[in-house]
Amino acid sequence: DSGVTQTPKHLITATGQRVTLRCSPRSGDLSVYWYQQSLDQGLQFLIQYYNGEERAKGNILERFSAQQFPDLHSELNLSSLELGDSALYFCASSAVQGAGSPLHFGNGTRLTVT
């Protein structure tokens, strides 16, 4: 158990809808990362937050947004969903500020858009 909790585990929704994925990092971890895993794109970095502030941005679509709250949990909001957004979305957290600290991953939320 990594200590990172993601909810829900599975989500099935229709095109055009909006969903929110939730992540609770390991106790004490200040950094949260979001990744998307799909068969054609592999593991893609979306966005990172550190102590409530956006730290780094990857290939995140404008339809997607995220935030980290004062209690350090994070939410990833996906809107105007398309079939191609179907993927496994992972949250990860790390302990310290600075490179070299390993990321600890949750078990992911599997999103299916129909």
Place this chain on the structure above:
Amino acid sequence: AQSVTQLGSHVSVSEGALVLLRCNYSSSVPPYLFWYVQYPNQGLQLLLKYTSAATLVKGINGFEAEFKKSETSFHLTKPSAHMSDAAEYFCAVSGVNFGNEKLTFGTGTRLTIIP
């Protein structure tokens, strides 16, 4: 920007045989490197990491990796494969500078163990 290339999307080895999973990195300076394993329907679990200390890094489950700057490689090995090693393995790289902590992953190698 840093990147990693994993050679071989599928590798099959017999139980008890040597496991060798290849990873080459691309970076202007020696980066930090990681190997993760993903079992079906689970998240990624850290196997080992290289952060410029010893070039031979030992990880969990009997895996180890050697950082070779001259070859820009960080291959993962295990002397004797076990059925429980069947999984997908990802090599990843991060920068070494403040603010560059995110991991960039390779495309993964699916390891199959033949009984």
